[in-house]
Amino acid sequence: MSLNHDKSDKLFSRALNVIPGGIYGHVAPVAGLPTHLPKYIQNASGCRFNDVDGNEWIDFMCGFGAILHGYSHPEIDAFANEQRLKGSIFNQPSPVMVELAESLTNKIDFADWTVFAKNGSDLTTWAIRVAREHTQRPYVIKAKGSYHGVDAWCDPGFGGRVDEDRSKILEFPWNDLECLKTLLKSYANQVSSIILTPYHHAAFAPSIMPTETFWSEVEQVCQKNGIILILDDVRVGGRLHDGGSHRYFNFTPDLSVYSKALGNGYAISACTGKDFLRNASKEVFLTGSCWNDAVAMSAALKSLEISHEFNVAESILAKGKYFSQGMCAIAKKNNLPLNMSGPFSMPYPCFEGDESLFRIQKFCEIAAGKGLYFHPHHNWFISNAHSIADLDLAIDLADQAMCELVDLENS
Amino acid sequence: MKDIGDRIISHAAAFSIEAASKELYERSKVKRELKVKFINDNLVELGGPGLCFKENKLLKAVESGFAFPQIVSLIFNFINGIESILILLEIRKILSSDTVNSEKVSLGLRSGLTGATTFANYDIRYKKLLDEHKDEVVLFSIDKTKISIWLYFSSENTWKVQSGTFSREPTTTFTFKDLSVANNAISGRFDHLGGPAVGDAKVSGNLPFLDKIGYISRKVEQQVPSIL
Numbered sequence: 224m225s226l227n228h229d230k231s232d233k234l235f236s237r238a239l240n241v242i243p244g245g246i247y248g249h250v251a252p253v254a255g256l257p258t259h260l261p262k263y264i265q266n267a268s269g270c271r272f273n274d275v276d277g278n279e280w281i282d283f284m285c286g287f288g289a290i291l292h293g294y295s296h297p298e299i300d301a302f303a304n305e306q307r308l309k310g311s312i313f314n315q316p317s318p319v320m321v322e323l324a325e326s327l328t329n330k331i332d333f334a335d336w337t338v339f340a341k342n343g344s345d346l347t348t349w350a351i352r353v354a355r356e357h358t359q360r361p362y363v364i365k366a367k368g369s370y371h372g373v374d375a376w377c378d379p380g381f382g383g384r385v386d387e388d389r390s391k392i393l394e395f396p397w398n399d400l401e402c403l404k405t406l407l408k409s410y411a412n413q414v415s416s417i418i419l420t421p422y423h424h425a426a427f428a429p430s431i432m433p434t435e436t437f438w439s440e441v442e443q444v445c446q447k448n449g450i451i452l453i454l455d456d457v458r459v460g461g462r463l464h465d466g467g468s469h470r471y472f473n474f475t476p477d478l479s480v481y482s483k484a485l486g487n488g489y490a491i492s493a494c495t496g497k498d499f500l501r502n503a504s505k506e507v508f509l510t511g512s513c514w515n516d517a518v519a520m521s522a523a524l525k526s527l528e529i530s531h532e533f534n535v536a537e538s539i540l541a542k543g544k545y546f547s548q549g550m551c552a553i554a555k556k557n558n559l560p561l562n563m564s565g566p567f568s569m570p571y572p573c574f575e576g577d578e579s580l581f582r583i584q585k586f587c588e589i590a591a592g593k594g595l596y597f598h599p600h601h602n603w604f605i606s607n608a609h610s611i612a613d614l615d616l617a618i619d620l621a622d623q624a625m626c627e628l629v630d631l632e633n634s
Numbered sequence: 635m636k637d638i639g640d641r642i643i644s645h646a647a648a649f650s651i652e653a654a655s656k657e658l659y660e661r662s663k664v665k666r667e668l669k670v671k672f673i674n675d676n677l678v679e680l681g682g683p684g685l686c687f688k689e690n691k692l693l694k695a696v697e698s699g700f701a702f703p704q705i706v707s708l709i710f711n712f713i714n715g716i717e718s719i720l721i722l723l724e725i726r727k728i729l730s731s732d733t734v735n736s737e738k739v740s741l742g743l744r745s746g747l748t749g750a751t752t753f754a755n756y757d758i759r760y761k762k763l764l765d766e767h768k769d770e771v772v773l774f775s776i777d778k779t780k781i782s783i784w785l786y787f788s789s790e791n792t793w794k795v796q797s798g799t800f801s802r803e804p805t806t807t808f809t810f811k812d813l814s815v816a817n818n819a820i821s822g823r824f825d826h827l828g829g830p831a832v833g834d835a836k837v838s839g840n841l842p843f844l845d846k847i848g849y850i851s852r853k854v855e856q857q858v859p860s861i862l
């Protein structure tokens with residue numbers, strides 16, 4: 224049974240007149256469960272939100288990763304509000320920009336400098352250009368199926384592109400070091416950077432962790448071939464280690480990009496880098512109308528402080544473990560072969576043998592009827608606002624959904 | 635299959651007609667199919683000797699429902715040619731009619747999707763797009779009707795469309811709410827982002843594959859003339 228969504232639907236009908244497709248991108252209803260998940264949200268707090276029809280949901284997407292400490296976090300909001308009273312955009316940056324750069328440069332062990340923008344894409348694209356500028360080489364290597372943003376060199380859409388957009392982008396399957404080495408041989412002295420996420424978290428597929436030697440070997444081939452290693456920590460940053468995901472996997476990139484959780488819902492992204500890239504970074508033009516937004520920078524400053532003070536990455540990994548184990552236990556009880564792939568703080572659920580995703584879609588559909596916001600083909604996110612009681616309630620409701628799924632399949 | 639450049643438009647049009655005729659034949663509405671044969675760079679034959687068009691004329695025939703075929707071919711194969719013309723006119727009659735019924739919708743869906751498979755078979759860009767989905771099968775259907783149209787990669791190494799029953803399970807399903815919505819879709823009046831969100835269609839399974847088929851179909855719709 225689906226929750227009431229009359230108001231949501233009415234809004235969406237209005238939107239269709241004035242916004243192509245109504246809602247686009249990764250939050251387009253068609254990318255999830257078009258008629259089961261809410262289209263518009265009214266307000267949110269902690270790990271719950273209310274849709275415009277007044278239904279309350281327990282959330283497991285955290286604004287697709289933008290929320291780390293919970294929605295409407297009182298301390299972060301208060302700190303941001305203080306700045307809001309002073310103003311957000313000026314002719315010049317505000318002092319908080321320097322404070323935030325110092326904070327990040329301190330917290331990210333390899334970083335000697337930091338720059339800011341608004342979106343992850345702004346800086347993944349900028350980072351590959353910095354690498355090109357430094358190396359004076361054209362090619363970029365990425366993992367097949369990885370998402371690095373909306374720009375033409377990497378977006379998952381099909382429209383508005385010309386062949387040249389990707390003519391200098393090479394791909395290898397995640398963890399396939401042989402293929403990576405073959406590419407490096409074929410394009411010797413032509414590769415400027417390898418850009419990778421900390422682990423492989425493609426949509427529509429279980430997450431894949433790096434093999435034991437993956438990162439050390441990638442690091443080695445980069446060093447040996449004078450290639451810049453770019454860590455795209457946009458989605459994972461803050462969720463595995465407070466000092467950046469490279470610490471969790473024990474390697475050192477040359478550049479790393481953060482965004483989603485950085486501002487806990489305030490739009491901001493950052494790229495940090497090693498000293499030897501400072502000159503190149505000054506040559507690649509970087510700016511945006513609202514990129515010096517002091518409110519978002521204040522939020523990020525506070526958010527980083529809280530992450531550090533309360534060991535948030537460790538905390539959500541532990542909560543995620545509790546949740547994933549609980550989910551697997553109820554699945555086992557219901558004879559459903561559930562896997563929670565990826566790290567515990569961002570699990571991607573899948574049923575064995577369900578490559579076409581029909582089963583997980585049905586399960587999430589039934590769960591949605593119980594107020595659980597489970598996405599069928601994107602990794603979920605655990606925030607630090609999820610309490611054990613919230614997780615227990617979610618597991619209990621998920622258990623009911625699994626029972627119904629089994630009944631439905633048997634009927 | 636080799637990339638055929640701009641001629642892909644006439645190929646898509648021709649194979650769409652063939653698909654429509656197949657659908658009619660399987661529904662016992664006509665005596666045979668209009669099999670496509672490209673005779674040389676410029677000429678396409680439909681349903682054996684008799685009905686033969688220059689490729690540009692074929693596009694006109696598809697768009698307006700009529701164009702002059704090659705007279706010499708028609709004269710020398712008069713009976714077969716006339717039979718083929720009648721089948722072509724029958725297709726036109728059904729597709730251009732205001733009546734919305736299963737016959738029209740399945741004809742339109744099957745021929746439209748065949749246009750998409752033509753692009754996928756002959757244009758390297760679209761071929762590459764579908765490369766990783768060769769094990770997958772999409773089922774297009776319309777709720778509360780028996781219409782089932784399948785799109786899959788065949789053992790002959792080409793993308794194909796088939797109607798009715800199929801030997802494999804779908805990996806993706808696209809179900810229109812009713813005939814009227816499906817009729818809108820075959821006439822290019824379906825919002826692929828908005829439609830599923832307002833319940834006009836239900837999509838399940840492996841959506842990236844469907845997404846790509848949808849994109850290719852929209853390119854066909856933009857580029858290949860149609861009676862609809």
Ligand SMILES: Cc1ncc(COP(=O)(O)O)c(C=O)c1O
Nearest residue numbers: 342343344370371372457458482
């Ligand atoms: C790994 C990764 N890189 C880059 C991006 C792009 O970030 P944004 O959407 O902020 O441009 C995303 C967004 O989901 C992401 O997950």
